[in-house]
Amino acid sequence: MSLNYLGTLIGTEVKVNRGGPDSIVGRLVVVHHDYLVLQLKDGTTVYIQLQHIKSLSATNGNVSRSYKTTARVDQAHNFEGVLSQFKYTFVQINRGGPEKIEGVVVETWDNNLLLVVNNEIVRIPIFHIKSINAINKNNSGGNKSNKSNKSNKSNKATAAQIVAIKLLLKKYRTR
Secondary structure, three states: HHHHHHHHOOOOOEEOOOOOOOEEEEEEEEEEEEEEEEEEEOEEEEEEEEEHHHOOOOOOOOOHHHHOOOOOOOOOOOHHHHHHHHHOEHHHHHHHHHEEEEEEEEEOOOEEEEEOOOOOOEEEEEHHHHHEEEEOOOOOOOOOOOOOOHHHHHEEOOHHHHHHHHEEEEEHHHH
């Protein structure tokens, strides 16, 4: 897929992949040489590796009315740089199906991402990551007004969680 072609679609609603758990519809916000960024109607920002896109098509959706105002999009030189910007953030990797996983990003190194999932450290090769987005894990169940996945305060791990993650990582590295 040509970057020039993708650039002409910025600001329009597109469908990435035709069907299945990795199919996603959103407004195309940014195109880089190895990833693109979609904003979903609920305000979620999804980063997708270009190598995993099997098809992309413009939809006939009315973008101006159906999407929230554009959120600040973190950009990096490459997809690995995007992943490193999610350090200590609750994320969802891949959109669905058996490859979907949620956890806290610890670090990226040596073409791998370290993710803490339920007190377990999971190493994921970056080339297997199709997409990533922040998820809201820290909000109190009664606060319905803060449902947006954009809020850094609710996406970031707390200080206590970071300490626990660092201890778990130290234990992991001494094996």
